[in-house]
Amino acid sequence: MITCKYCGQELKFVGEYKDLPYFNCSFCEIIFPLEETGVDRKRKMSVPNYYDDSYYVPTRELLKRDTISLYHVLKDVRKAWYDVKTALENLKVYQKEQESSLPKPQESDNDLIKNLKREFIDLSKRRFSIENIILERTGYLPEKITEEFLNEIVEKGRKASNQPMFVYIK
Known part of the structure; x- marks a missing residue:
């Protein structure tokens, strides 16, 4: 039926x-x-069979994804964002240390920093987009997305999706 x-x-x-x-x-x-x-x-299964973990896609594509997949993507974007942020911070410290002992930074060093800054800005915007889609759908954002958190929402989604919709009157 x-x-x-x-x-x-x-x-x-x-x-x-x-x-x-x-x-x-x-x-x-x-x-x-x-x-x-x-x-x-x-009920329709709310948990996808696989997760598309690519985040270098337009926001329109992200809007088509289910929320559980977006949590997985957000975890990856946050990690990449943090890695680039850390690299930029380390380069700034390195540059300051080198200013007193070496000649001016080479052009390739400046290009590397410019590219990292562009990547940081891009990842920040992607992170904001994914976070805001999740916020619109769920009303909150988890501070940290761990494997335990992801496993818990997948299990809860499967359990809820397996409950049939029957009206019982006793």
């Missing part, structure tokens, strides 16, 4: 458009294409 992915009600076939069947939920007042429906009052 084809059911609504939100309320669990059986859906009525309304027709086809461009060879795709569409179904209506009279309770939610939404028409769904077949791929967005549920089956036998089971």
Whole structure:
């Protein structure tokens, strides 16, 4: 039985458009294409089978990803951001130490710093974009994303997704 992915009600076939069947939920007042429906009052799995961990993509692409994948991506972006930040800080300390003992920095050193600064700015903006998407969806941002945190939300997502939508009256 084809059911609504939100309320669990059986859906009525309304027709086809461009060879795709569409179904209506009279309770939610939404028409769904077949791929967005549920089956036998089971919830859609909220946990993806795999995670696309690439973060060098436009924000529009990030908006299409599920929240659990975004948590994984945010963990990676935060690590890359921190690594670049640390490298920049270390280079500044190194430059100050070298100013008194060596001649002016070479052009290649300046290029390296410029490239790292550009990368830092880019990673900062990517981090902000991902954090704000998650914040819009969940209402909060975790301070730190650990493997324990990721495993916990995956387990909770699987457990919630496996609960069928039956209305019981005792």
